[in-house]
Amino acid sequence: MAGFQLDRAHTNVNFSAKHLMVTNVRGEFLDFDATLDLDETDPTQSSVEFRVRTASVDTGFAARDNHLRSADFFDAETYPEMVVRSTRIHHKRGNDYTVTADVTIRDVTRPVRFDVEFLGFFAGMDGARHVGFSAKARVNRKDWGLDWNVALEAGGWLVGDEIRLDVEIAAMEPVRVSASDSVAA
Secondary structure (H helix, E strand, C coil): CEEEEECHHHCEEEEEEEECCCEEEEEEECCEEEEEEECCCCHHHCEEEEEEEHHHEECCCHHHHHHHHCCCCCCCCCCCEEEEEEEEEEEEECCEEEEEEEEEECCEEEEEEEEEEEEEEEECCCCCEEEEEEEEEEEEHHHHCCCCCCECCCCCECEEEEEEEEEEEEEECCCCCCCCCCCCC
């Protein structure tokens, strides 16, 4: 089992939801970290824990972002983090996996199945081994008590219930310094 550190500069946590029943609003979270323990001989024995700071939500529209941080949605002041912890990894075929994870939002935990594509290992310019994954899921926001909405005069709702998650993960194996490489103080 090898521990990998998240490469935040090349990792994205994105989401989208229907707005006014016809358009998609896209957003991302800008502050997050993860712990990845990868078993290269049996990837189904690997694990991941992802922590996302709810106040870091960014849709490109400040008023909407502030509303998402409020008690109507994430209640970022009371619940500063969302946590995703893998519970099971199933190999489907080739580089495709299903990762079941417990997702905790506002102290409510629900299982979510992510479709994950393993993008491979590669040597980075820094000399460390890097690894990449692409993960996608669809969830119902109401499963976590994110119920706020407004009925539209013409029918339907302002905010769709289904949220699409799209996470691109890059991580790197820490470069190990041997005793002969270190300098005594």
